[in-house]
Amino acid sequence: MLTRADNRAAAAEDLQLVWSARWSLTTRILVVNILAVALLAGGFFYLDTYRSRLVDTRIAVMEDQLALLDSALEAARPDQRERLIGEFTRATESRLRFYAPDGRKLYDSFAHGPPTYTLRDPDLQPWKRDAARAMDRGIDWIVGAPAYPEFEEPATDRAAAWPEVKETQQSGEGTSRFRYAPERTPLLSATRVVDLEAPEVMLMTVNARDITRTVRAERFRLAVVLAMVLIASVLLSLFLARTIVRPLRRLARAAVRVRLGRAREVVVPRLPSRRDEIGTLARALSDMTQALRERIDAGEHFAADVTHELKNPIASVRSAIEGLGRVKTDEQRAQLLAIADEDVRRLDRLVSDISDASRIDAQLSRTLFEPIDVGLMIESMLAARAARAEQGEKPQPRIAFARPRKGTATVMGDGHRLERAIDNIIDNAISFSPPDGLVCVRATRLGQEVHIGVDDDGPGIEPAQREAIFRRFHSERPNGEAFGRHSGLGLAIARTIVEGHGGTIAAGDRDDGKPGASLLITLPAAEEGGAA
Structure with missing residues (x-):
């Protein structure tokens, strides 16, 4: 089996130039065309x-x-x-x-x-x-x-x-x-x-x-023909070099500036008038640079959000620790220790979710997808959730699942990651539903897509907030929920996983007109007999 290093070495060897490695592209074009004239000189x-x-x-x-x-x-x-x-x-x-x-x-x-x-x-x-x-x-x-x-x-x-x-x-x-x-x-x-x-x-x-x-x-006649052909060949070679080499040089300079860390100030020419391979390359480099800018901006925003989210529990833990030396009663000391313990748990949740959110993209790009029966996966996941709910003290809303026929709702993907995304959405629905509410889960196949919907009995989502809830560290939580119980990364992680599987996730109103929100995941259905 070939390793990634072997593949890179094979690709480099396939593109390696031997005798013309030090020649510029303009020189090669001229040499090739003049060589054709030299053959005519025979x-x-x-x-x-x-x-x-x-x-x-x-x-x-x-x-x-x-x-x-x-x-x-x-x-x-x-x-x-x-x-x-x-x-x-x-x-x-x-x-x-x-x-x-x-x-x-x-x-x-x-x-x-x-x-x-x-x-x-x-x-x-x-x-x-x-x-x-x-x-x-x-x-x-x-x-x-x-x-x-x-x-x-x-x-x-x-x-x-x-x-x-x-x-x-x-x-x-x-x-x-x-x-x-x-x-x-x-x-x-x-x-x-x-x-x-x-x-x-x-x-x-x-x-x-x-x-x-x-x-x-x-x-003399042959010399005249050769001179005319040579002049035409040189002029055509220079024209060809101008139309090929100049845009390549511009793209190369832009790529170097991006490599030097100046992505924000670099304008990569898209060459919209060119419909050839160079135009395709220019647009691909421009899109790649734009994606790099967005990734850099997202990384900076993510780092700023992480810093902001970590400061509050750290400050609370520090305040609790500093207060331990000043309090005199056991009751006050116990209160401070409870606060510190809650903040440490909150920090643990934040660090775990931040770690997952930062690694999901890279992990999905290396994961070997396999056929996943979404109906069986959700059924087993809800069974495990029901077992955990029986051991808990706080009442939870009921969960109803409209299970599809076996084998109909099948997608290609990573079962562990898809389960994490659906679990996060169900957690979000439960947190917004009253204790005696009902969370409805469904999975159906429509044409070449598999739809997974989760409806809750909560207050619903304002249209202006339906995109914001998928941003990292979104802070709008249900009334009465203790601060810090959620990291604000659940729906952001769910969207990253779904998009990594080639799908989409969106929020809207319930189809039956009842109060509450509906989150819908759309994934490409696996082909019959498909394999990763």
Whole structure:
């Protein structure tokens, strides 16, 4: 079985934060929303693969173009080949070189016509291009793009200066390379063996600036989207933090002030316009603070009332004790001792009732309720009372009980406490009824409630006093009753017990129109087969 300490430890462990324990709520909201934007930034990884696919596609196209050119050159007459190569390079915006088996360069399209592309010097370009290249390098580093070599035009243009040409000469298979031009645009190359007068290696190079332009344009669009989403996310996060954190801080400050003992001067905001969990929390804290104020005030009033009620018997006992030294006859001494004895009994009753009144709330909150047959409980209680009355000397009013059918008037509760509440009410009725009067007790079930009524033959209760009689130390007593026989806590204790069982107690006139008062207890009826 889990103890209360185990339950507290389990609840604390369930709500414990691990890695974000030191973060404020605003920071957590920002981190969560920015993390979602960071996931969107993964689109840069996609753009890297997109560039790789563009490069692979362009190289595949170059290899197909070289295969078509190879077929065209074999079919063309020797005097037509130069014109065919020129048209090919202009159409594909490429540069074509041919190398002999001994490595000599046999042909260069740039030497027989205008260049189809130009490798630009980055030092002669505006700063915007430098910024774009720096951004390209940064993004490539972030996404972990492969480090491709930089292209430099060979000082001596022979087959040995081109690794792809050497590889093709050795294997007889075409190959390709990716390099960065000086301005950081892709320079793609592809090779193929052609057999004209002798086996030669054909090298095709292309400066694919359009790939760089396409990738940069997509990156720019993605960056704009990311910037807009980031700004919107931060603004929404701050708005969310403002609507959550600010009221929580106000509630926390109010709770701290209440904890410091300033409950009376603290105004806990109720946030009536908010219908969410924070509004519910604010209203719950406000109600809790109000209940705390009422409890504090009740405690202070109770302490003041206790002090007032204890002073009179204590002063009487002191006066009696001081008088014992001055009296001279045994009769006077006996009178003083009787007064002291009565005052000590009165103090004992007060202390017992005060103790019960101060502990009932806490005890009821820990009590395990069980089904109680109110009819059987009242019947046994009245039987015990009748036995005690037979031994007493003073005549008591008769008590009539209209007992309900067995099992019909059943409530969930603490039998000892309920018996105490009903006994206090019957005591009150007897004290206000004449010796030859009749106190009527009834218990009935009406719908989902059990009603317990006690009627007396006394003078009745004025409407203005029907709420005051349930206050602690209410002092209005029947005519002729000796002072101090009652503590003034009986009906207050009864109300505390009844309300602790979820019921109500009220005073009124008798239903039959006769003189006297009627006190009615209303309790929730126990469900069939109910258990605590």
